[in-house]
Amino acid sequence: MITSLKNIFNDTGTITRFMARFFSELLHRPFEMKEFLRQCYFIGYKTLPLVGITGFIMGLVLTLQTRPTLAGFGAESWLPGMVALSLVREIAPVITALICAGKISSGIGAELGSMKVTEQIDAMEVSGINPYKYLVVTRVLATTLMVPLLVFFADAIGMAGGYAGINIHSDVNLYRYSSQVLESLDYIDVIPPTIKSFFFGFFIGSIGCYKGFTAANGTESVGKAANASVVSASLAIFIIDMLAVQITDLFM
Amino acid sequence: MNNEVTIPATGQVTTDKETIVLIEGLYKSFGEDNPVLKGVALTVKKGENLVLLGRSGSGKSIIIKCIAGLVTYDQGSIQVMGTEINGLTNQQLNELRLKMGFLFQNAALYDSMTVRENLAFPLKRHSPEKTEQEVTEAITAELESVGLAEAIDKMPSELSGGMRKRVGLARTLILNPLLMLYDEPTTGLDTITSREISELILQIQQKNKTSSIIITHDMACARLTGDRIVILENGIIHAEGTYDELAQSKDTWVRSFFT
Numbered sequence: 001m002i003t004s005l006k007n008i009f010n011d012t013g014t015i016t017r018f019m020a021r022f023f024s025e026l027l028h029r030p031f032e033m034k035e036f037l038r039q040c041y042f043i044g045y046k047t048l049p050l051v052g053i054t055g056f057i058m059g060l061v062l063t064l065q066t067r068p069t070l071a072g073f074g075a076e077s078w079l080p081g082m083v084a085l086s087l088v089r090e091i092a093p094v095i096t097a098l099i100c101a102g103k104i105s106s107g108i109g110a111e112l113g114s115m116k117v118t119e120q121i122d123a124m125e126v127s128g129i130n131p132y133k134y135l136v137v138t139r140v141l142a143t144t145l146m147v148p149l150l151v152f153f154a155d156a157i158g159m160a161g162g163y164a165g166i167n168i169h170s171d172v173n174l175y176r177y178s179s180q181v182l183e184s185l186d187y188i189d190v191i192p193p194t195i196k197s198f199f200f201g202f203f204i205g206s207i208g209c210y211k212g213f214t215a216a217n218g219t220e221s222v223g224k225a226a227n228a229s230v231v232s233a234s235l236a237i238f239i240i241d242m243l244a245v246q247i248t249d250l251f252m
Numbered sequence: 253m254n255n256e257v258t259i260p261a262t263g264q265v266t267t268d269k270e271t272i273v274l275i276e277g278l279y280k281s282f283g284e285d286n287p288v289l290k291g292v293a294l295t296v297k298k299g300e301n302l303v304l305l306g307r308s309g310s311g312k313s314i315i316i317k318c319i320a321g322l323v324t325y326d327q328g329s330i331q332v333m334g335t336e337i338n339g340l341t342n343q344q345l346n347e348l349r350l351k352m353g354f355l356f357q358n359a360a361l362y363d364s365m366t367v368r369e370n371l372a373f374p375l376k377r378h379s380p381e382k383t384e385q386e387v388t389e390a391i392t393a394e395l396e397s398v399g400l401a402e403a404i405d406k407m408p409s410e411l412s413g414g415m416r417k418r419v420g421l422a423r424t425l426i427l428n429p430l431l432m433l434y435d436e437p438t439t440g441l442d443t444i445t446s447r448e449i450s451e452l453i454l455q456i457q458q459k460n461k462t463s464s465i466i467i468t469h470d471m472a473c474a475r476l477t478g479d480r481i482v483i484l485e486n487g488i489i490h491a492e493g494t495y496d497e498l499a500q501s502k503d504t505w506v507r508s509f510f511t
Contacts, residue, residue, distance in 0.1 A: 030377075114363075115362075115363075118358060118363075119357070119358065120361075120362055120363070122317075122322050122354075122356065122360065123354070123356055123360035125321075125322060125349075126320045126321075126349050126352065126353075127354075127377075127423075127427065128346040128347070128349045128350045128374070128377070128378060129346075129373070129374065130342070130346075
C-alpha cells in the first residue's frame with residue numbers, strides 16, 4: 001500500500017518535471033520549425049477525416065435522439081440551438097479529445113517508445129542533438145495547437161450532421177438552421193471549451209511523449225507505452241473536463 | 253613473445269599526454285543489490301583501438317555509455333580528452349560528444365528518414381553554414397568511404413543488417429570524431445560481412461587517426477581491430493594485453509575466450 005502510494009507520487013513528480021521542461025525548452029533555440037510543421041501535418045491534417053466522420057455522426061445522432069423528447073414538449077424549434085450548445089460546450093471537445101487520445105497519443109507513445117528501444121533517442125543524444133527538444137517539444141506544441149482546431153472542425157461538421165438529422169423528419173432550410181444555431185451561441189459558450197481544448201491537446205501530447213520516452217528496453221514496452229498513453233490521456237481528459245466545467249460554472 | 257598478462261588493481265591507471273580516455277575507479281549499480289561496475293580503471297591512447305571483451309552482463313556497454321554521457325556513474329572518474337564527464341552541463345556535454353562517435357548495436361538509424369537525411373541530420377545541426385551542395389558532397393563522400401553510395405535515397409527498412417551498420421558508421425564519421433565507441437559492431441552479421449565491418453573499423457583508425465573502444469564477442473573482429481584487449485568479469489577488469497598475450501595466458505578462463 002505504502003509502496004504503491006510512493007510509486008504514484010514518484011510518477012506524478014516525474015511526469016510533472018517532464019511537462020515543466022517543455023516550457024523551458026520551448027523558449028530556447030533552436031526552434032525545430034520544420035519538425036513542428038511536419039507534426040502539425042500528421043497530427044492535424046491526417047486526423048481530419050476521422051474527426052469529420054465522428055463529428056457528423058455525433059451531430060446526426062444527437063439530433064435524432066433528442067428530437068422525440070423536445071417534440072413531446074412542443075419545443076422542436078429549440079432543436080438547432082440545443083444541438084449547437086451541446087456540441088460546442090461539451091460533446092465535440094471531449095469526443096474529439098478522446099479520438100485524439102486514441103489516435104495521436106498512442107501513436108506518439110508507440111513511435112517514441114520504439115525509438116527508445118532501438119536506441120534512436122540515444123543516437124540523437126550522442127550526436128549532440130537535444131532529443132527532448134526535437135521529439136517532445138515539437139509534438140506537444142503541435143497537439144496543443146491542433147486539437148483546438150480539430151475541435152472547431154468537429155463543431156462545424158457536427159452542426160452539419162445536426163442539420164441533416166433535422167431534415168430527416170422536417171424541412172428546415174440551411175439559412176434558418178444557421179440563424180438559430182448562431183442565435184443560441186454566446187461567447188461564454190465558445191471560449192471555455194476552446195481553452196480546455198488547449199489543455200486537452202497539451203496533455204494528449206505530453207502523456208504520449210512521456211510514456212514513449214520512459215519506455216523500458218524491449219519491444220513489449222512499445223505496446224505498453226502505446227496502451228498506457230491512451231488510458232492515461234483519456235483519464236486526464238475527463239479530469240480536465242470536470243475541472244473546466246466547475247471553473248466555468250463559477251462565471252455563469 | 254611476451255606471455256605475461258597485466259592484471260591491474262582496481263582503481264589504478266596509467267596516464268600520459270597521449271591519453272584520450274582515462275577511467276579511474278568507476279562504480280555503477282542499478283539499485284542497491286545490482287552493482288554492474290566495481291572500480292573499473294582503463295586508458296585509451298591516441299590512435300589506439302581498445303577491445304572490451306567479457307561475458308554478457310559484465311558491464312561492457314555501461315562503460316561506453318558512461319563515456320558518452322548516456323548513463324551517469326555513481327563513483328569514480330571518466331576523462332575524455334582531458335575533460336571530466338561528471339558535472340558537465342548539457343551544452344558542455346554536447347560539445348564533447350561532437351568529438352565522439354557511437355555505433356550502436358543495431359545501428360540506431362532514424363526509421364522515418366532516408367539514408368541521406370540520416371547523415372544530413374547531425375551535419376546540418378552542427379554545421380549550419382554549409383550549403384545544400386556541400387552537405388550533399390559530404391554525405392556522398394562518407395557513403396562512398398563505407399561503400400554504400402548507391403543507397404543514398406533508401407529508407408533504413410530497405411537495408412540489410414550489414415548495410416545499416418555501414419550507414420550508421422557513415423553517420424557517425426560525418427562529424428569527424430576523435431574517439432569512436434563501437435557497441436558490438438559485428439553482432440548478427442555473417443562472417444564475410446563481419447570481416448568487412450572489422451576492416452572498415454581498421455581503415456577508420458588508420459585514415460582518421462581515431463581512438464576506439466570496441467565491444468565485441470567476435471574474436472575475429474577483436475584480433476583484426478584490437479591493439480589491446482581488456483577482459484571484464486563481473487564489473488572488474490580481469491585481464492589486459494594484446495591478442496597474442498591473452499590467447500597464451502596461463503589463466504584458463506582468459507584462454508577460454510580465444511578457443
